[in-house]
Amino acid sequence: MGDNPAENRREPDLIRAAQEGDREAFDRLVEAHYRTVYNTAYRMLGRPSAASDATQAVFVRVWEALSSFRGDASLSTWLYRITMNVCLDELRRRKNQPLSLTEEDDEGEPASERDMPDTSDEPARTTEQRDLQRLVHEAISRLTEDFRTVIVLYDLRGLSYREVSSVLDIPLGTVKSRLNRARKALREEMAPYMELFDR
């Protein structure tokens, strides 16, 4: 999280200042990381509104707990861990509520991928690409929590095996094998749409 090298260089100072109650320093940390937290939560939870709430919850926990952050792990890893905990809590809370990405969520907010702003550098995605991305997003949301977690962290967020292992606190081998099975499960979810991959 936080790709700007200049920000990263100052991050330890910001953390120290924030630990001492400097709200401006905390706000700069938020600025550096909140998009990543939001995107991670969005892929985990499937809905923009839920991702917003989760992002807020993550930074509430960070503010509450920052004073005891020892820096053994990077702030980024720690944030991913808290993000995943918040998301898993939310998923368990709504366990009996089926997730429908094609319906409007509780805020009447369109939740599908096609309605999200496109910040990629591509000039324009074709309809097929948008459809494929929407289908992939929905397929990810149908995976089990464990599978979804490793797919989001490794394939989507680009963490290394070891980073995923640290974030999830599971052995490296488990990350690899779980990722394999998660990919297979995702392929099964996408099986009806395999012809889209040939185009």
Place this chain on the structure above:
Amino acid sequence: MQAHLAECDDCALSLEQIRGVVEAVRSLPEVEPPEDLRERLRVIPEDVEAETAPIWRRTRHLFVGVAAAAALVLVTWMGLSYHQRSSDVEMAPRQVATERMQIEAEDLTEPDAEIAEAPAETDEVMADEDAIQPPDPAVDETTEALESVVASRPDPEIRRQERPRRAPAPGESRDTQLIAEEAEVAELPEAPPSREAQRITEPASPQESTAARPSDTLCEQSIAEISESEQDDGEAVRGTLPMPRAAYLDEPGIVSTTAGDGTPFMVAVRPPTERMTGAVVPATIIIETEEDVARAKISATGSEGLELIGLADDDAVFDGPLMAGQETVLSVRMMARNAGEQTVCLRVRSTDPIVDTRLDVSMGDFTEPIPPAERKVQFDFVGKTLRDAVAEIVRESGLKVTVAEDVREATVTVRMEEEIPALAALRMIAEAADCQVIEADDAFIVQEAREEQ
């Protein structure tokens, strides 16, 4: 693996599809957070401070108002009573009411020190959440997709159980409550991690794996536990393990099981088809249950002289859910160091329902490996070059053979009516090419036949 993919269209297609899906996942764009989110995040410190202040502080104005109103009512009531009873001591009740109101106001403002101590509440949460090692950048990033298609070893994945959450104690944060709940579960004897205990913040439980290692003595005893055992499906051995129902660790006070109505938990083991010492050979384990099992853990240990290869540290060959009516097929590789009968002890555990039982399965008699020269082969070579013919014998038997350069392209036509020892087969084709076989140390040389002096 590549060779397998070249031959297996299904696996190749599967791999191709997985690659396509992974590529599609990686192409998902970053989404821009809603505009109001940044502002919501900006005010977190203020909001948190407001929310984490003691309740009396947050609702001070309400309490003061209620107290004042109560005092007013009290004053009015006492005043009315006073007027109804007597007019001699008119001022006394009002003084009492005023004093009470003053005392309540002081109670509300007194413990300011609690605010400064409030952050300590989060320490317990952090102790868990940041107790992780910095990530190592040197990580193998190569794709595991090939292995995902070909490899079949199960992942010791941990499934979670639902557990009713207790009400938080006063002043207890949500995370603190969760950790306390996990600690309660962890204290239960023989209790594997519950669903909540598998939350990311929970460190791994090494005690479970060490405590779970079965001893040879237990394995011997377990033979009697098998209620049914038969030879079936060729060399497969089947057993029905006692599997009691209706015992959930999450129910308070239950740490043992109700004795069994014996839900069938079928475990079939197919020993290796070839059993030679020093060779790595696979056995197959097939598991089937009649009801869903939230998490089953199956570990295996070999008898003395039988090494099981590639298992996890806790000897697990499977750790995950089992679906009713579906077979779960596992492969366990093993290597016998000693000849003779070897056994594998399977320990099958489940938390929902609770099962902990063992199955001792014979892997059959292992024999010393046959020397390459004595291994039986059978070929029909028609117009084959000597080099290729020898190569096939070598591939089949393990012989070490060198073919002299000047006879490699000689052709041979040899038909073997039956299986014969590899060295005899080598001599046969050598003779057919007017060559001879010379033994040199542990290898053989095929060269042009020379008349003996």
